[in-house]
Amino acid sequence: MKTRSKLTLEHKKSIKGLLFISPFILGFVIFYLRSLIMTIQFSLSETIMTPGEAGHELKWVGLENFRFAFTEHGSFNQQLTSSLLDMSVDVLLIIFFSLFMAILLNQKFRGRTLARAIFFLPVILNSEAIFVATTMARAMMMGGMSPVSADVVQAAGTSGPNMMYYIYMFNELGLPIDLIDYVVEAVMRINVIITASGVQMIIFIAALQSISPALYEVAKIEGATPYETFWKVTFPMVSPLIITNVVYTVVDSFIKSPVVRLSYDTIFQQHNFSLGSVFSLVSMLAVCLLLFVSCALISKRTYYHN
């Protein structure tokens, strides 16, 4: 005779759900939670390398490593602030650029599929190994002279437009020099920005396509100009995805930032486990803070349809 199980359907379902996500729980506990705790442990103690089985011993020193990182280490403070500043500048540019391009690529024109494919290409080809290899090749060719300065020398020749002329002109017009700097910087780094905004563009295009055409019809019948339609219909409807994109952009540029590089080098080249862990931990907290602040600022202005 079959024994009746005492579990209700609800219970059974919740057990099945837990079974479905069990690999993730296991992985999260082993690889993330444990690692985070270990990182904190490393950062609060001094690592003494010992020959033999364990390889290293930990000696509790409290906040000494943090003090060293902030007050004595040569480049950590500077790397951290410059990474964070770069991130905040890039995020703005990337979000604006990708939204703009998404709107452009969402219009109907011939060769639209090709254009979208091209704009996503940098994500496909974004290989650090190739980047390193080509940088080395160029450095070898220039005999150590930075390839960027070579480009500048070329651009300052008689052919192309004279950038300095325009910069001086806008300065004479009374535009604040910081603004000009920002714009010039953005234009000079257009390559970096395009390369970093492939995924964001795709997400925005998807968002634009999910807006119901009925909204645009209503706006048209009510006599809204394209400008008004953008601010009253398009922008509010894609605004929930701005947060998604900000998070993605910040995390993506954090991975490539010099401060992560610094902690990698400290750990695996200088074998200073404690100091490297401090760098990881502090930069992680700083990025989380940046994310939290920007999300709080944006979510006030976000419109949620449902």
Next chain:
Amino acid sequence: MERLSFKDRVKAKYADKHFTNERQRVLRQGKSLLMALFRTALILGLSYVILGPLIGIVANSFFSNADKYSPIVYLIPQNPTLERYELAIIRMDYWNVMRNMLFYVVGLTVIQLMVCSMVGYGFARHNFPLKKILFACVVIMIVIPSHTVMLPLYTTFMDFNPFGLVGLFNGGESVNLLGGGSNAIAGGTLPVIIMSLLGTGLRAGLYIYIFNQFFRGLPKEIEEAASIDGAGSLYTYFFIMMPNAMPSIITVTIFSIVWQYNDTFFSNLFLISPDILISKQITSLQANIQNLDQVFDPAISSLYLYAGIVLVIIPIILLYILLQKQFIEGVERSGIVG
């Protein structure tokens, strides 16, 4: 004063109107023409910024020595040669490494697809205690990249012994799963495989999120019908939910293959063998050719590097060309947007 006839008055009244209509039409046409021009110029220019380096690399990879130094050759070589490719293939051990690489990348992608879709389905369609906290863990995994916990990951896999389980079979000893040495197990790929199996692989948080959003958007009736017809949970997931999740599957497949293929972080951290990773071959290619083949001119040896780069990106470009239509059109339905 002469009175106008009715007909003339109507004409006078509407002539003006007709004129404004005409003007508006011309204005509107002019505007849209300008817009199209602006759009075309912008897209062409930006496409050139993206494609420019690629075109240069492809063109250079066919240059012979004479072409490289000829002042009249620009992009189109006079004496094209395949010699760069031949030597690059030999020095990178291209066919063997590429075969290993494809096995590795495709295998990991299949694992990621299975595990992440399963976890996403579990989150989307089941209620269990602590669900919100557990989902917060997924978000934490997206926000905190594994780069911040690299040292513990490294030590974990160097002395791999989770809960003392490995020790049971190995006489209390832990196992070193990292690559690097001559007696490395499976070329050091095991750490990545284990992490992927446990849903914490490269950017797995993002994939779980995508699948979760997608499954939540599917109508509940499908599952109810299946359950009434007597399908079990696993059957429902595998044969009913998965075939419906095609847009998500394509999105995650492309992302996973591309990111795994271009990944240097895990491969450096876990010291994965260069016999498996084409990316490690390309970094050392130019130096190898300079030293082994005595090509000391950096201008010439970089041509071999360009040929190598073309060889490395060809598989991924082919895959993208094959899947790009489904990918770009499918992203909107894939669950990224929610």
